[in-house]
Amino acid sequence: MITIRNLTKSFACSTxxxxxNRVLDNLDLVVPDGQATVIIGxxxxxxxxxxxxxxxxxxxxxxxxxxxxxxxxxxxxSELNQERKRFGMLFQGAALFDSLTVGxxxxxxLREHSNLSEGEIEEIVREKLELVGLGDVEDLRPAxxxxxxxxxxxxxxxxxxxxxxxxxxxxxxxxxxxxADIINSLILSLQERLKVTSLIVTHDMQSAYKIADRxxxxxxxxxxxxxxxEEIRNTANPIVRQFISGASQGPITEN
Amino acid sequence: xxxILGRRTVSALTYLGEIxxxxxxxxxxxxxxxxxxxxxxxxMVNVGLLSLPVVIITGAFTGMVLALQSYYVLHKMTLETxxxxxxxxxxxxELGPVLTALMLAGRVGAAITAQVGTMKVTEQIDALxxxxxxPVKYLVVPRFLACLILLPILTIYTVFIGMLGGYxxxxxxxxxxxxxxxxxxxxxVAPHDILNGLIKALFFGMIIGIIACHKGLxxxxxxxxxxxxxxxxVVTSCILILIANFFITIALEIVNL
Numbered sequence: 001m002i003t004i005r006n007l008t009k010s011f012a013c014s015t016x017x018x019x020x021n022r023v024l025d026n027l028d029l030v031v032p033d034g035q036a037t038v039i040i041g042x043x044x045x046x047x048x049x050x051x052x053x054x055x056x057x058x059x060x061x062x063x064x065x066x067x068x069x070x071x072x073x074x075x076x077x078s079e080l081n082q083e084r085k086r087f088g089m090l091f092q093g094a095a096l097f098d099s100l101t102v103g104x105x106x107x108x109x110l111r112e113h114s115n116l117s118e119g120e121i122e123e124i125v126r127e128k129l130e131l132v133g134l135g136d137v138e139d140l141r142p143a144x145x146x147x148x149x150x151x152x153x154x155x156x157x158x159x160x161x162x163x164x165x166x167x168x169x170x171x172x173x174x175x176x177x178x179x180a181d182i183i184n185s186l187i188l189s190l191q192e193r194l195k196v197t198s199l200i201v202t203h204d205m206q207s208a209y210k211i212a213d214r215x216x217x218x219x220x221x222x223x224x225x226x227x228x229x230e231e232i233r234n235t236a237n238p239i240v241r242q243f244i245s246g247a248s249q250g251p252i253t254e255n
Numbered sequence: 256x257x258x259i260l261g262r263r264t265v266s267a268l269t270y271l272g273e274i275x276x277x278x279x280x281x282x283x284x285x286x287x288x289x290x291x292x293x294x295x296x297x298x299m300v301n302v303g304l305l306s307l308p309v310v311i312i313t314g315a316f317t318g319m320v321l322a323l324q325s326y327y328v329l330h331k332m333t334l335e336t337x338x339x340x341x342x343x344x345x346x347x348x349e350l351g352p353v354l355t356a357l358m359l360a361g362r363v364g365a366a367i368t369a370q371v372g373t374m375k376v377t378e379q380i381d382a383l384x385x386x387x388x389x390p391v392k393y394l395v396v397p398r399f400l401a402c403l404i405l406l407p408i409l410t411i412y413t414v415f416i417g418m419l420g421g422y423x424x425x426x427x428x429x430x431x432x433x434x435x436x437x438x439x440x441x442x443x444v445a446p447h448d449i450l451n452g453l454i455k456a457l458f459f460g461m462i463i464g465i466i467a468c469h470k471g472l473x474x475x476x477x478x479x480x481x482x483x484x485x486x487x488x489v490v491t492s493c494i495l496i497l498i499a500n501f502f503i504t505i506a507l508e509i510v511n512l
Contacts, residue, residue: 052381055384055385057381057384077389081387081388084384084386084387085387087385088385089382089385091382091385092378093377095377095378095381096379096382097374097379097382097383098377098379108388109387109388112386112387112388157386158385
């Protein structure tokens with residue numbers, strides 16, 4: 001279980017005129033085990049920043065992030081790396097290593113962290129690629145893949161070490177609707193097959209309704225509403241209503 | 256005005272602090288296993304082998320020009336016999352290491368910053384971290400070591416080719432007696448002069464490696480940001496090399512090397 005308490009993060013501004021820019025403001029969130037929690041919110045509202053805090057890539061100004069009771073914001077680099085092996089993360093732009101082949105990308109963490117033989121690693125790589133619906137792409141370079149394939153390879157890489165928790169940063173952004181639906185199905189099937197805890201950040205409502213056990217809306221650095229897909233769909237909160245209906249008029253304005 | 260000055264000072268100090276932290280991390284991680292021989296080797300090919308043409312051209316033409324200019328001046332005083340010593344000494348102690356470092360800052364430093372910077376802005380550095388791999392260990396250490404090891408070696412090339420160029424310009428073009436030239440040329444350059452140049456090259460290698468990696472790791476803002484970081488990397492390295500050269504020269508003089 002991931003418990004986030006009072007998480008606050010500001011970024012310094014480069015210009016003289018503006019004060020610091022508070023992206024997360026005393027954010028509280030609980031992500032239960034074995035469920036898919038979806039965080040929705042506008043672009044640039046701090047969703048990715050939140051994920052990067054959970055991975056320990058960014059350090060908060062204040063607040064804590066408890067993973068099964070341990071506060072990962074207080075860990076040393078070596079302990080943090082130990083903790084990260086329980087995680088997999090799918091990045092928005094796939095973030096495949098473009099100097100390595102697809103096979104090397106998927107097998108990266110196995111080669112770094114396990115004592116498996118080359119043959120065993122190749123076996124796992126093939127199995128994970130199959131799981132995301134790709135076959136025979138091991139020797140290609142990431143540059144030779146389409147956007148949707150990149151995301152699927154990145155997903156295979158994220159689950160190579162059989163993580164307990166998988167974080168998805170806008171998994172369906174930038175792919176066509178059919179690929180988006182394939183990715184949604186993949187997330188769901190991983191959820192069922194591997195019993196992972198999923199945390200998905202998105203602004204694609206169709207995707208959110210399809211995969212979420214619970215949906216949370218992030219607005220102005222806080223979670224303003226949380227509930228099942230049905231509850232979110234029928235919410236009375238005008239901010240959430242405007243967001244899910246995609247209206248330009250309403251309480252949400254620019255900035 | 257004061258506010259701008261204050262901010263500049265703070266940002267300069269922050270920069271210095273960041274560089275020092277990265278430098279310390281790199282050194283401590285370089286000494287600890289696991290060592291990535293394969294990564295180091297491929298970086299050494301990048302830094303070393305592919306830089307040879309640049310180094311050869313730099314050395315040859317610098318040596319020849321140095322000899323020609325010295326000849327024009329010294330000929331009037333009929334002192335042309337000392338050209339060999341002058342050329343070789345300047346190459347070994349100053350021009351060899353400094354010019355090699357400046358060329359490599361452009362050739363290798365820029366390439367490192369562009370590559371690491373691209374990895375940064377496309378979230379590949381974050382991806383490394385998410386896969387529980389330390390980016391400093393994985394990316395910075397092999398590049399830093401490659402620069403550190405290869406700069407002295409490439410400097411030897413520059414110096415040697417430069418000496419050859421000086422010889423050709425003086426003896427073959429200007430008709431100075433070969434025996435004369437060589438006797439002075441070799442007598443004037445002691446092993447410690449060469450060592451002096453190599454120590455400088457070692458420091459320049461560290462400067463190029465650390466600055467290039469730091470600029471890459473802190474790049475942001477897409478392709479434009481990577482471009483800015485790359486330019487910054489070359490300019491900062493070159494300036495630091497020139498300044499460091501002055502202080503290392505003094506330091507080496509004090510310890511009498």
